[in-house]
Amino acid sequence: MHLHVLLDWEKAPSDVDETSISSVLDLLRGADMAHASIESLQSVPSALFSTIEAWLALRQEKPLRNALVVWTKWFSLPDHLLPTQNILCNPDRHYFDILQNALQDCIGHLALQKYALYVLRRSILLLKRDVQTMSFKFEIEQKLSYLAEYDKYCSLFETIVIGRSVNQAKECLHQVPVFETWSDSGEKEKVEAADASGAESRETISLPTRVQPLVRQTWWTILFGAGLIQANSEPIRKLLAEFVLQKYYPISEPDSHALASYKLFLAQSLLPYVMQGNLFTRSTHRCGKAIVSTHGESLARFCANLHGGRKTRGTFGGTILNYLVENANTLNPHATCYILQGLSENETWEVSFEDAEFAVGLPFRTAFSQIQRVILIRHCVSIVSKLAPQATDIEEDQAARRTHLHNRLADLQSVITENRQVFLISPKQEERGHFIGEPTSTWRIHQLNRWIGFVDGATQQAQWAEAPKSFLGQEALCRLARCVRSESDFRDYVGDYTQKLFHLVQGKTFLWKPLAQVLRDAYFHFPNHFPQSVGLETEPIARSLIPGSLNLLDHPQVEDVLLGFINNPPLPRPEYLLDAAIAYRETDDTGNHLLNVFADEMIGHVCMFDMLNRLRPGHEAWGLQLLDRILEPWLQQKDPVPMVAKWKRTTQAQAIIILLEKCVHKLDDARSRLNTILSILALEPHPRFRFLLEWALVSISQRVTVLETSANIGISSLPLENIGLQMSTSRLRSADHRNPKNISSLIKVAMQLALNPPLVLVPFSNKKMEADNLSLLTELIAMCASPKIPIRHEAQWCFPILFAHCEEKGQRSIIENPAFIAMNKFIIALDKYNAPPEAKLLSSFDIGKDMNLFTLFEGGFLRINPSEVPLIRTADFEEVWKQDSPSTVAHIAPPRFPLGNGIAEWPFKVQISPPQIPNLPSRSVATKKQGQAGIANLEAAPGSTPRAPAPLQTKSVSLDAAFNTLALNGPLDSPYPALTTSAPDGPILVASLIDFPHNLGGLSRAAEIFGCASLYIADIAVLQNQQFKNVSVRSEIHVAIKELKERDMAAWLRVQKKEGWTVVGIEQTDSSIMIGQPVDDHQTDVPTMPKRSIIVMGAEKTGIAAEILVECDRCVEIKQWGVTRSLNVQTAASVVLFEWRRLWGDGR
Template sequence: VLGAWLLYKAFALEMLISMLQAAAAITGMPASLDDMEQDLDSIMTDICRVLPALIGKNGSFLGMIGASPILRLAIVYFEKRSRPAELAWCLKMAAGINGEATGAAARVLHQTLDPEQRLSLSIALLEQLSSVYDEVTAGLLLNLATDLPHSNVNKILTEILASQIERGAGDNVAALIVGSEVFLDRLLSLASERLASSSDYATSTPDVLLSGYAQAIAPSFRHISTQENATSSLNFASHWMDFFTRALPSTMIIAQYDRFITIFETLVLARYANLVAECEHDLALLASAKSILPPRWLFVLLASGLDKTMQDQNRKYIGGWMLRTDLKSVDNALGFVDLLQDPFMPWAVEGTLYVSSTKRHGKGIRCQHGERVANFISSVLRRRSDGRAVQSVLNMLLDFLIARQASLFTSAAIHILIGIADGLAQLRDIGLPNESIDKVLAISSWNTLSDIASDALVIQCHKTYQLLLVSTRTTQPSLSNLSRDRVVSLIAKVERFQRSSRSDSYTQDAGLLQLSNRDLAIDQALTKCQKLLTTLDDGLEWDSTELLSQLQDLYTDVAFLEYPRQLLLTSPRVCFHPEVLRRAVDSGRSGDRQIAEFLQSTLTQLAQVATRRSFAFAPLIVSLRRALLTVPDAAGLLNMQDFLVTISQCPPQPNVDLIMEYSMLTILDSIAPGRVNTAIYYGFPEGHGFAAYLDLIGRLGAQYDGLAMGIANAILSRWKQQKDPPPSVSPWKTTLQLQVLLVCLELAHTSESLEQLGRIVDDLLHILALEPLPRYRHIVEWMVARMQLAHLSLQSHSRKLLATRDHHSNPKFLASLMKVGVMLAGTPDSTEDLASNLAMTFVSHSASSKIVVRHEAQWSFPQLMEVCRRRDWTTIIQNPAYTTLEDYIRALPRFGDPPSERIMSALDPMKDHSLTNLTEGLWTQLDDTRPPLTGREDFLRLYEADRQYFTDTWPSCIMHLGPPISRAPGPDPFVKADPEPIQASTTSLTNLESKALQTKGTAYFATPSTSFPSTPPHRTILISSLVDNALNLGGLSRCAEIFGAEALYVRDPRVVADKAFISVSVSSHNHLAILPCGVEALPALLEAKKREEGWRVVGIEQTDRSLVVGSRELGDALLDRGGEEESKIVLVVGSEREGIPARVLAVCDVLVEIPQVGVTRSLNVQTAAAVVLFELGRLRRERDGAGKKGVAGVRRFKEHAADGETELQS
């Protein structure tokens, strides 16, 4: 009756609503329920009064007669009336009728309520749930709270669910939250934390892993792998374990935890570098959203791997993995900031990482590690969810910088600030407190940095300061007095950076920047230098004495101030001004050599400084070039030959500090791209200096007699005196030497006699016969071709050598002669006779037994035929033998797709003879990853700068600049590509074991817990007194230590110092007693061991009564005596040839041999000992019932335990 009455009420309500909707559709007027408010309230009151009783008594009957439509109408009504409490009550009723309706009810809530209504409804439901727990209310709250991640509803609901788990309802909670990733993750993390708080389970949590390393951690890992503590007697822990195993498939949990154990063993305990690299896939899985393990397990693993006690190579790999990996799934987790603070940031700022990763990229130098750290910090800040999270990371980074100011690597500080600024720039409306501003301003006041580092630091601090002003909504007047002073200084430094065109003077900023006494002295010296330059440019009126006094006064300041950068860039223009050199030459002619001696001394000292500070080389050589080309007679006065030779032998190269400075220039270039920072701080780039150096030799040699030949002889004498065969890499050899030699020999073509040139060609051919490196050989081939091209009679020197039939003594030399022959054949002055002789030679060499000769002949022959076709030499191109051979060679796959070395080493001695090809041709890529010292752009800048001087009297360079080098599109060959970032893992959790990990060095984890009952001690001694080979003894030491022998007897203990022994033993003798026993004393020793100490003697030998390894008889023979005797065994191995002699065999209790299948009669003594030692250990473990790894081994023990302890749970 009640059900029918409710149906009537429901249908009446539906009819009223339908009528209103139809009337609204016809009239176009909006539908309103105001007129029926009293009737609707009455119906709803009746429904709310009757429904609880019906649901409690007979929910199925109510569902049958139509309770769901009634509730649906009630939901619509309360939603329209904005009455969330009644609406939630109706939704709860609907879920109570049909459990599957909870999700639908939640969807209705999402669609009909705004966030504030959902929050108020959640609070109301929480109050009800706190007093009386029921799953329907919890399910509705679960869906509501998922959309409210930052409210207290989440935390309270998590605690309520946790309390239910601890009361034993873990199964129900697991079923409830299985579809909610947010609460599943929260409760799984909470499960690990609650389990960690249990005293019996504490050693199974990762926190204990931080307390020590191999010795302390190994027992803990055995504890985890055997799961002994999983049988906790505390209901508290067991309830959480129940929830854990119900919320996720048990196989998945076990697989991930077991995998974690293996990874930890590999990274932290075994520490093999190659095995650590193999764990990258598993680390990516742990850092992904697919990981079951809470993030703090990953953090503990990474923190342990980055500890200072670990090997640097492994720390570098793990830290690099963090920098390359997208950690968005874990970087907001609790404990991540602690991981960053220590140990990640102390590792990330180590100077060696910055120095080793600073490389040339294109025209600039970049620090790859610094850029990765900056990008990492930026991404961490960008992904913070609120101002508090951002502030925690920001304060940690700024505090870290301030605390380590004195010891912090400069580049590290700047890149950290870059990361902070970039991260803050991409955040909006985060509402940071203003405490970070004071810290940034404190960092901006650091005054112990170099000019470039200070400017880079100031720019990044200013950028960060402006971003923080916006984020914290702070105004400058609200700062402290100290901070306001620092702001004024910071702004002054930024303005100075923006307006500076050269860093030659500090006077304009002295009031703001508070310069030191040294800086003021440098400024005074710069002013003095500028006045001298003006005087010299306007025309010198001083006498020689006054000029010398002024120069000495200036250089005394330079030396006293320890050659500061600003003066090294400017003083050479004064000391080696053309007017000074002209006065020195004039004074020298009159017998006054004081100025000349001063200039010689200054040049020597500045050259020495340039070897330590390579940036000083460019201004020095540029000033010398201008002065010497204007006053060439001064070359002898300055002893330029020795200076130029010294530079070719030891080209100034930037040291580590300067390379790091150049990397900061790249940073400044990115901040102010229109500003020529290199010129501002260092004047000329180093490539500009080497361009001036080569150009000076090419011009001055034509003006100053004997200079070019003197340099050539100095370089040739060292190269032709090298030993045969020379080492592949010699520290005294440089590419610049051969480049200078080529330029000098170009000048010698017209100035030296044919006889002298012939000797030079012979020297070059001798060098070519010895030199192993391709790039050096290429330049020597170039020089030989140029000299024989200039003097055709010199070609006979190489023709005789090319016709040799000895292809075995020096095949590389023959290959080079063939290359030179093809070069000469392609020149306009070549003859058909030369080409014919080469063709016949190439045909014979194409069948050479030496691969190098054969391949070079086959590569050169088609090129020679192409030359003959261009010159229409019919006797060659119509020869069927030649054409057939050419067709065959061209059909070879390697000819159509030649290796890159063939393309790089191609040379036309006419077209390719230019400064551009000499300095940056493709040949520079042959066998060196270092970029060229200079290039075409440097020569162009040099010649552009020459326009400001009067150069009409300067001679032309012996080599023209030439066209630019045509390069195939692609990456810079001298730049190493950055490693690819690691993407989040997509591996299925069910395929964790698809990739095996090596566990080398972690076998001791297989040993069960030391809680096993006591067993008889197992003792083994290996006796190798009959073995005399040090390699075999080293191997026996290794086998004995690995398989647990306590001592090794040898004939002479001094063998442990033998290199052969050490190379095989790999330090095993340091963990094993090495005892002496001679061959004659061996039988007596064995008898004493048997009689006095109860040892059994086992010999490894093939005899008629030997027992076979693996047989039951051997086990019975070794283990049949009971007591302790079977646990004390002396193992004797025989000599390599005779084996065990009869008198020793007579003492043995048991003889053992290894079964064989193959034809070879015997094993090496090391191998035989290893097999028997392993078999002995296996038999002992079988007898004791131990040795199984993990759960199986512990279960085997517990099954035999007398106390009847409960079987171990997995």
């Protein structure tokens, strides 16, 4: 019997290799076992299990692998050697507990997990008695139900953890049971009431029973733990983490084993993943003015819902706190805050003394920002407040610990007291005293000293936020007006401190809102309007020293600030957004926010654009100066212009449109800017910028028309004409068709100018407008036949719109033209005209209706891919305007652009597109005559280097000479024996696990091309399947295809291995040999596959089954550089077979 070998395994388990294991198991499986004694046969199962148990107890990788290999192969032995009922069902042997621990230890090893699941399936099939252990329960009366549930568990484990397909995982996650349920609603409360009323009442109350899944929770916890390991793909980990946070957590008292398992899962799997900073950053978005991190909210809700009753005192909450304390220096601080927020909201957690010690120690273990520390301390104090009252009879050591705890708690509360007035919405007004007293000539020096002290000493956010008001607020500027000697001194002061504060904004975006507000107030209020609330007689002083035409924006430093904003609007960093998100959750009992931390930089953006939209009369020349500085980098672009440029911003194009409308009042200025916009539009490839530039072109074209018409009024010899439309039509006639995007834009502009003629003092004559429209429609007919798709589509889109406009105006020469009528009828019948693509609708624009702030800042053009989130909303303009006093509104200029009708929320998601590769410069194409001349010259040139001949395709297109239709009607068990030309020395390809005929056809093709000795499939009848034939292209007549059922594969492989073949499985495992791995200079190219190889392909979804995988002598996988999990089975087989041929050539 040779059982002494098994005993040797037990004595030295770490020295055993798979060869000796296979030898002994082959011996047990062999025919000579019939001569063994009954006693020795009875001891085999017990000896095997004892060996497996000893290996697993070592908790090492090699013994673990040996144990699971032996355990898996054990089930291939004869029935009388399989695990007995005494081994399976005896509570003292802990068979299923040991198996569960083995599955837990297999996390990260895909092949070993397959072995463990196979053992689980086979073991349950053998059960004939009830089993009850910590981790496993089985009732023989419900055997079919248990078999179905555990088979579902194994299938889900293979799909989610081993298969790692996100789409398949999403489809099957709903089959995972919740952590624990009760038999009906409200019964959990009955149990809690019974516990509270005491034992006597429990006897009289009918207690509910828990409804537990047949597969215990510990098994499911292992599944999620295996799926969350770092080796798995990010989409799978994210999917599982979201499921756990939303649904898979204890909502009532778990048993002790489930409790221990879930604690381990929290500390080793869940918390390390869900506390990663990128999860919070990626899930951060705006909800109105609030900043919300959906992942952070889920994490806080999870911690708040974790059940923590009497039995679990110091468990889940304590486990989380302990993890935070031990890893405090490496954890994401925002994640820590969200967890503490959730734990403090947990109503079922009875905090133990140890938990309280963890809580008060956490703020002293790591470096948090001030806002994070305040939030953290608030919730640590809240957690400690849940600690049970102190008992009277406590030990001395316990009393000392409690004293230390109370001292720590007092320290935390003092920190909150110190920081409360700093971070609350009503900050401490410490700086008001600096303004006491009459302004003097040394006041500016005093302000400079304050600035130096402020920069050196300000540490709190509230102090920084008060700085713009302290140095540039109305009160400060009113006092400045009494001290300065000239206008330049006043402007220099404003410019100096505006630039200083703007430089600070780059790292402290919360400064941007107050800075932009005080700058807007200063521009609108000075010098014509001074507030009277400060109690100073400033108006006479201001009028005497500061002229009424003072333009604070004209100062070079202030202009640089404005230009800096337009070119790069200040945006909060992700860290500050998360600070705002966690601070937004801090509210009092009435729902009021406690902390003044908001990401409201968009109010600052509104203030800056509102100044441009309301430029005061006389400041237009400065506006044109700013416009030219914005346009300068756009004019310096060289063709071809890349789609994405780091310096380009939507705010630049928006400012261009506002300044063109507000500042261009001279004909020369209008014509100059018209040519500039045309030059930029001709080169710009980005659809969002093209839309805004088209808008600008329509606007400036109308302005040219108005100014030209105003100049011609009264001159009878000059007719009044729509100059802008005529110039656009003329450009269409002479446009370069090699730039179809530009012509498409010119068509849009011309149509807008035709539909919306500008309002002038003397209207254009109907006859003249009809002639202009006739000229444009004539050009559109030609454009409708353009070979360039963008031109043709745009012309076909615009023609019916303009024709309908002419019908409305009664322009008979157009609407009675047969050619126009036929063209209009044809276009409106097209499907794409009646159901246009989304991009066409989003890029539509009507200057008669859309000339407003809503379209400019929230228009549909922002949704054109690559889309962009609106930087400003019309609601932000309304908020700023509401804060203006009536006296301010009375004297400032009205907005050039009205608000427009907008909506509060933007109903679409952002789609981030990768940057596109810049277009290469276009090359001129030679004509046929020029090309022939060039070839002749090349041939005649003496001494020229001859070009390499063009490659000729050698792939045959003729029918195989040996092919005949009679062969197709041969018997299926021996397909085409006379036609097979398989290489006798090639590898054997086994595809019995493949189901789809399409894939089998591709494998037949690969096997024939790479000269396989034979191909084995599960059903030979698939050769007649049409899907198989479509892909195989008759390769099946050239390769020996044989039938091998999946159930017979393991035995067949064992036979082949005895004959000298090596079984190579194509599977991704922790011990696979990599194909395609670069070889270093110091390494040798060791063959990944031997010459006599049987290559086993795995199933499409589940790969190679465990009972087959355990027979593989080695596994290989293909080196991957992308993120997709695997190749199609046909492609994978081709790569492996090519590698075999690369190693062994003809195989001879």
